[in-house]
Amino acid sequence: MKFLPFPIARLVGLFQLVSGRRLGMATVCLVCGLSLAVSAQAAEDxxxxxxxxxxxxxxxxxxxxxxxxxxxxxxxxxxxxxxxxxxxxxxxxxxxxxxxxxxxxxxxxxxxxxxxxxxxxxxxxxxxxxxxxxxxxxxxxxxxxxxxxxxxxxxxxxxxxxxxxxxxxxxxxxxxxxxxxxxxxxxxxxxxxxxxxxxxxxxxxxxxxxxxxxxxxxxxxxxxxxxxxxxxxxxxxxxxxxxxxxxxxxxxxxxxxAAEIHAALALAALQDRNLAEAGSHLQRALERNPKHPFVLRLAADIALADGRLDVARQTLVQALDINSRDQTVLGRLAACHVLEDGIPTDAELDQLFAHLEDIDNLPEKSLSRFGTLLAGTAKWNPHPGPFLAAAAEQFLGRSKFEIAERCYRQAVLSMPQLAGPKAELGLLYMRTGNIAEAQKLLDQAYAADPYHVRVSNMRKVLKVLSGYEVITTEHFVIRVDSQVDRVLGKYMAEYLESIYPVLVEQFGFEPPEKTQFEIYNKGKGQSAHQWFSARMVGLPWIQTIGASTGRIVAMASPTGVERPFNWARVVKHEFVHILTLQQTAFNIPHWYTEALAVMSEGGSRPEEFRRVLIERFGRGELMNLDTINLGFARPKTPDDWTLAYCQAQLYAEYMIEKFGPSKPKELLMAYCDNQSTEQAIPRVFGVSKAVFEQGYRDYVETIISQIRKQKIELSLTPGAAEKEHQAHPDDPAVAARFARELLKIGKRKEARKIAQAALEANPGEPVANTVLALLELRAENAPAAIDWLKKGLNSADPHPGV
Known part of the structure; x- marks a missing residue:
């Protein structure tokens, strides 16, 4: 086990501190009940x-x-x-x-x-x-x-x-x-x-x-x-x-x-944000015991992570049929009600939380579905900490920060024995940018449990962040490593202020507080990406270079990663997330906030988008509104993720092309009114979802016919490219494709050799020239890269890669 050299890396050593055989002190129940067979002792038969x-x-x-x-x-x-x-x-x-x-x-x-x-x-x-x-x-x-x-x-x-x-x-x-x-x-x-x-x-x-x-x-x-x-x-x-x-x-x-073991492995995958693997383990658990409470809770969690509220609710009802007093199930069901009905009023929550230990004297009798479940639970347990913690976890997963915070705080008050809500509250404050409160709570959580990996990692992130320079403008707070990124931070501040009025006017929303950007560079033996990932989730999971919680933006510095990127496009993309998520109170679905963010970047459709779109269309594997969020949440391959971004952008383009330029904003307003996609489409576009989807499908086919007129090469695996090269060793185009695939997996020396051989046969071979241009770019030799690209450019019929 090794990610960051934090206390997590000392876990094995700490687990070996106790050398005696006396048990000194102790904590809450395990996630799942355990059934033991009767001991073999004294068995006469x-x-x-x-x-x-x-x-x-x-x-x-x-x-x-x-x-x-x-x-x-x-x-x-x-x-x-x-x-x-x-x-x-x-x-x-x-x-x-x-x-x-x-x-x-x-x-x-x-x-x-x-x-x-x-x-x-x-x-x-x-x-x-x-x-x-x-x-x-x-x-x-x-x-x-x-x-x-x-x-x-x-x-x-x-x-x-x-x-x-x-x-x-x-x-x-x-x-x-x-x-x-x-x-x-x-x-x-x-x-x-x-x-x-x-x-x-x-x-x-x-x-x-x-x-x-x-x-x-x-x-x-x-x-x-x-x-x-x-x-x-x-x-x-x-x-x-x-x-x-x-x-x-x-x-x-x-x-x-044992269903509970398969469910535990599903939980491990869920912690790693690997919903596809979690789903596979869950299926095995359900096959073995479809009525195990732990399995059903986990099934509901995965459904909620996928945005399938109906499935989650049905699963939770099944769990309650087994145990109607399972607080962890009741809390999840209460969260489902809030996600469907909207957040209860502050007055209702105030009354509920004030009377949990005296629920029969609750003044408010007309309660929301959330309030009804909580009040019912308090009748037989006046300290419903697990209920509140379970609900808060789901709220946090949907970025309902205010009610998540309230429920975590009340869980701590109702049942201070629970360590989880204290740690999660500190992690919540990290997501909302309340760094001072986060530091205090995470220090307390670490003192209570130094083995908690996410808490340990996040405290290290806070230590790094405390040493960063703070650049404050009218609308932004930017934290950067002053040793290497001070200039970048100043340019970023200027750029963000320049796009701020344009985007605020475009979306009709202005954040109530300054937006925080945190730019992480390498340091203390860790890469920029490791720090960025630890900042976002406390674990080595995030695969992107930038991400937003809807309150803050964090990203790896372009000066601290192996492959430089266009930081201006990234910060604009992430700031659009800030606007659309806050504007809709986080009700906007994942695909649509991504669609608006990608559209805001401008520019032509990336070649990777076009390639994946052609491949998946040919296999009949395009996504629709029912499945596109899964492409973001649980992609089985990197191409699933790419296709989700591509199709999200196409949905936005289709709205404009078919219904007019005002429609994307009108759909955003529907989400502001807490409507689902099923409700919003008839309201905004005046057609059923089925008709909307068919029109989108026709639009995509039109786009594909346009792309097919261009030179789009289908992807090859390195193995397939090698076999093709072995079968056609004298074909420079085949050799060039093999060189390209070798470059993708980091075999630069071999890629250069094969690309050069292809150019000996055909000096104008576009893919081979592109491979050598990319190699020069990685050596930071832009003039040489341009020379190679010029050699591969056919002005009459240009290759898109060139």
Whole structure:
């Protein structure tokens, strides 16, 4: 694991600080519930152990067959019922799993059985009956770890936070006193102690859980995939994907049928913004257990990231059918309501937040759908921190900064034990440019949890940013590295002020505050792009050279990257995002803000746009309004991304060509009114969406027919270009194409040699001359590059690449 040399790079070392075997302190529940098989200890009949191993390996039919035989033999009915219930729950058969336990409990007053029944009631939100069964289990054996963990989890779910904290702390004391060695107990201790650690900001316990408890559990039982899952989820919780993914893959090697492991891998991909990979892992999870709460929550998150609100809402309703009191689901559903209905009034939010601990006396009775869900939750838990945090996360994902901030702040007030909202609030302030508040909160978050990768990275970004020079103009604040970019910053300030009045008039909107630009250069052993990416998301993800949150713009300096770029086009493009996102309160869809930004750049259609458009049209793979956002959010290839930009621009051109120059702005106004694309198209263009799409398709075909009259070469992979060259070694055009593909993958020496050979056969070969021109440009020899381009230029029939 290595990205930036921040505290994240010390994670392995920190996880090895604890050398003793005493558990000192502890935090909140893992993202997903974990089901453990009954321990193999004291198994008189070897079939119990055989059934347990089948379960651990995900061989559920075989495990159930053995449990049925053990049940028929009358052997340990409670133990058989526990084993069968876990197998049934593993497949999402909640009703059947519950009935097996209820039937056994009616005849067997066994604390382990009663604890398991209470556990499954709790997982379905049935607090009253869970409490009844738990009470009896505690009467029978108040020292059984399984009983104590259910007690702690139930108290937490009811909002009895002090009692829950004491119950989680029990696991720290228990481990220190008893030093258990069996894998089942070690996993229970890991879960309880981890929750205590989160709630009380004791990062040393995370170290102990990963490096001692889970390691020992795995050593005692090679089939204990739960140990690997707990380690992986804790690491993902800290955004430490590099160490989390190997743990999760090892868990999957033990049990490839566990839906929660596939879902955890989907979460890891989602953290990396790889929605395509996340979707693949999610599909595997759904195939294995379509009723796993963690899987359904993740499915909703991916749908929300794709902008598919209807799908997300339906998925969340399915999750609530399993557990109507899952705060993380209720919070997401509440966020969906806000995204559809609009943000509740400040007065409603003020009243709601002020009465969460006294919700029956809430003065306001006419509530929004968001308010209705929150008030309903507060009736059974007056400290709905997970609800508020889950809603805030979705608001932040949609750049609804104001309500996200309010919900995160209230989550901290309602449930200060939660560390996540504090860190996320600091990261939110980074996105909105409130650097002073961000610094304060991120310092607090780091002190509470130094393992959090995004927090660690962002604090380093703040340190770099504090050393940058600040250039302030009437409408902009620009931060640059004074050592290398002072001149660039001044030119950028002049340029931004020159385009400001034009763009403000064009879009009819003026930002209420000065827009911040941050220009990152290389330093402290990191590239300009690494700093820029860390600034935007706290992780090494961003693939572009510039990006906007809608409040601030950050970009890599053109003086700090290998391939220089037109910074004026980039800052203009990003400032258009600032205008359109703020103007529409972030309701504008991704494709349309990109369309307007690309249109603002001016110039001819890039050759790459034309090439991809021709290729995808020929394969019948053009996007439409239902799919174009996926090209930005989850491109499967770089060409998907290019096509999305190209088609977004074509949509804007089509509006002007077919309906008139005023229509792009009218569509923008429809988004200002919180309308969806489905609602906006009939309002603005006077036609149905289907008719609009058909007209667009006809327009694109016209553009393609024009492009085909030009010289557009379809792309080749380096391998395909090499095979073509081997088949036609004497064809200079083929050789030139091979040289071009070699240059794309950085093989400059080979590209030069082959291009020169092509020119010996045909001195005017355009692609070969272009390859040599590009090589000269990379050596900063512009005159030589121009000479090569002149040799490749045929004025009567110019090649577009030249």
């Amino acid at each position: 070897p079939r119990f152990e055989e059934a347990r191993v089948h379960f651990q390996r995900g061989r559920i039919p075989e495990a159930l067959e053995l449990y049925d035989k053990l049940g028929e033999a009358g052997l340990e009915p409670g133990r058989v019922a526990i084993g069968k219930s876990r197998c049934l729950e593993f497949r999402g058969e909640w009703k059947e799993a519950t009935e097996v336990l209820e039937q056994a409990a009616s005849a067997d007053d066994d604390p382990a059985l009663l604890a398991r029944l209470a556990e499954i009631y709790l997982a379905q939100g049935r607090f009253d009956v869970a409490e009844q069964r738990l009470k009896r289990a505690l009467e029978l054996d108040a020292t059984l770890p399984a009983v104590k963990l259910i007690e702690a989890d139930l108290l937490a779910a009811q909002g009895k936070l002090q009692q829950a904290n004491t119950a989680y702390h029990w696991f720290v004391r228990y481990y220190n006193q008893e030093q258990p060695e069996d894998s089942e107990t070690l996993i229970l201790v890991a879960r309880g102690a981890s929750q205590y650690a989160r709630w009380n900001s004791v990062p040393q316990i995370f170290d102990f859980v990963v490096n001692t408890l889970c390691t020992d559990a795995q050593a005692k039982d090679a089939n204990c995939w739960q140990a690997r899952l707990i380690s992986g989820m804790l690491l993902l919780e800290k955004f430490n994907r590099a160490q989390a993914i190997p743990e999760l893959k090892q868990a999957l090697a033990i049990n490839p049928h």
